[in-house]
Amino acid sequence: MTDHDDVCVLLPTMNEAETVARVVNDFRDVGFENVLVIDGGSTDETQSIARESGARVVEQSGRGKGQAVREGVRDHVEAPYVLMADADATYDADDAAAMLEPLFAGEADHVIGNRFADMRPGAMSRLNRIGNRLINAAFRAIHRNSYRDILSGYRAFTRESFERLHLTADGFGIETEMAVECVKNRVSVEVVPITYRERPGGSATNLHPIRDGGVIFLELYRKAKTNNPLFYFGSVGVASTAAGLALGAFVLYRYLAFGISHEIIAVGAVGATILGIQLLVFGVLADMIYSLHREQIVRYDRAISDEAVTESSADDGE
Structure with a gap:
């Protein structure tokens, strides 16, 4: 047994063949044997590459990152702790221990990795930086809490706390919805500084800043109905x-x-x-x-x- 047998690393994927092997191997190298890749029906070799790298691969029944996270945690994760990351190699597996520490110590039930603490050159475009700042400011104003980086895809949480969240977002609004639901359900949250790297050459992002940014702002406003x-x-x-x-x-x-x-x-x-x-x-x-x-x-x-x-x-x- 290792120190991380009670942790499942959850990686939602969609056409991440260029980077998924590196991400799976990085987490396995730091002691995480239980790596679950939940795939949105990739048209490249993402699924086969992930399996060859030692991950458990499940194809989600629906579409979108939000639906993948919900289905992955509720139907395919039995471990009491979940470490969620993107499969695009922008997050550092070496930060996993710091992400999990507040959970193990009982100091929090949900941990958010703050990408702005150590953002490497080229990791985020100026437009995305501005959008992230505006969204975080809107979150503070609407929901009266500051989590510094609510759009971060690097999360750690207890499975029990996740089941307390009422999540419905299917796409990239899932991170925003999780943050809002943590406020609404009084889930204890800790923010941990992490490293955020540039996407490796050859890999393409599935994020559309204008479209997805609009969806996130609407999600923030919609959730204010019951929270503010x-x-x-x-x-x-x-x-x-x-x-x-x-x-x-x-x-x-x-x-x-x-x-x-x-x-x-x-x-x-x-x-x-x-x-x-x-x-x-x-x-x-x-x-x-x-x-x-x-x-x-x-x-x-x-x-x-x-x-x-x-x-x-x-x-x-x-």
Whole structure:
């Protein structure tokens, strides 16, 4: 037995023939024998190369990285700890020990590798850097937590904590959704500095910055409905109110300056303003309900914990 027999390395793949052998071998070289490659139906030699390198290979039933991660963990992983990475050789297997340490020490249930701590030249384009910064800033503003690099694909987590997350994203939004669900379900998270390298020559990325970035922003906003309702409804309310006031000012200016009335625009301005104010009020009320709900959950968890301590003390007394 090795020190990592209770860890499964999970590698979602899609046409990674150029790099998958190197990644599998790197993890096996540092002591991880249980390497699971869950493939999205690659049209190259990814699956056969991964098998020859010693990995267990499963072809996912659906499509997309998110679906691969969900299926891989829930249907094909029995180990209590999961170390998730990309198969493009951008992550360093030598960082695995640091990623797992908070789990083994009981300090966290979910660990995120911070790529910005040691990002090598050429590892990320300027556009991707800007996009990552904006997405992380949006996450902090919307979900009121800072995980520094929520888009990192290098993760370590307990299988039990993963089952507490309600994940539905199929594509690259899975990392964002995992971060949001950790906040929502109060899963303890630790951020660990890692090395992020440039993709080896000959390998192509499956990421489309504009398309996938838009999906991620929408995912952040959609999840705010149940995690920060004031932002979810309030942002639309502010936009609607501002639009209504702007239209109202335009109508008033045209009437006072030129005597021209715009009845239809005026009706639209009033409607937009009323809708915006209603959404703002609804957002405040929803946020109050959410805060009370969170307080009740904390009290319930505390009561369960106290009850468990009492039962343990009683058993020790016997």
